[in-house]
Amino acid sequence: MTKQRAAVLDALASSTEFRSAQGWHDTLRHDGSTVGLATVYRALQALAEAGEVDSVVTDTGETLYRRCASGEEHHHHLRCRVCxxxxxxxxxxxxxxxxxxxxxxxxxxxxxxxxxxxxxxxCGAQGHG
Incomplete structure (x- = not known):
């Protein structure tokens, strides 16, 4: 486990929502991290392959990631397209x-x-979607 990968895991622990690599990179930067975007992409891909984070692909082909709260090996998601x-x-x-x-x-x-x-x-109550 590299220092950068540990930082990405720490950021993932801060939220239960799916976000893009760019979104997680923004979170890390906001928290003062200097981890680069390419490193975040690589870390997220490696963590997803290792089963440590969940990934989903949106209708536009963008991959979103999150640390799964359930800890189950195999499960499914109901995800809001807006938030x-x-x-x-x-x-x-x-x-x-x-x-x-x-x-x-x-x-x-x-x-x-x-x-x-x-x-x-x-989101539905706010008139989205």
């Missing part, structure tokens, strides 16, 4: 269906990504 707030959601019925489909077609070691997006109550 980035996210809820961890449990989808046992979907998991069962996915495994049934894999078995039916002779697949093993399946993986999947499910992300639901919408507009949270707070």
């Amino acid at each position: 980035g707030r996210a809820e961890d959601i449990d989808m046992p019925e979907f998991e069962e269906w996915a495994h049934r489909m894999a078995t039916t077609y002779g697949y093993s070691r399946i993986d999947h990504t499910v992300e639901l997006t919408g507009v949270c109550e707070s």
Whole structure:
């Protein structure tokens, strides 16, 4: 764990919302860090690959990151398209269906990504989305 990666993890611990690498870089800079944007990108990618942070891809192709509060190995999110707030959601019925489909077609070691997006109550009340 490098000093820069530790700084990124500390910043991620400050919020439960998904943010872009640029957004996390802005947070770090605001807190007085001198970590560069390229380093933040690399740290976030490495942390996501290691399963230490969650990442989602927006409709525009931008990757957003956050430190997951649940600590579960595999889970899904309901994310606000306006403010980035996210809820961890449990989808046992979907998991069962996915495994049934894999078995039916002779697949093993399946993986999947499910992300639901919408507009949270707070943003909806403000007239967004």
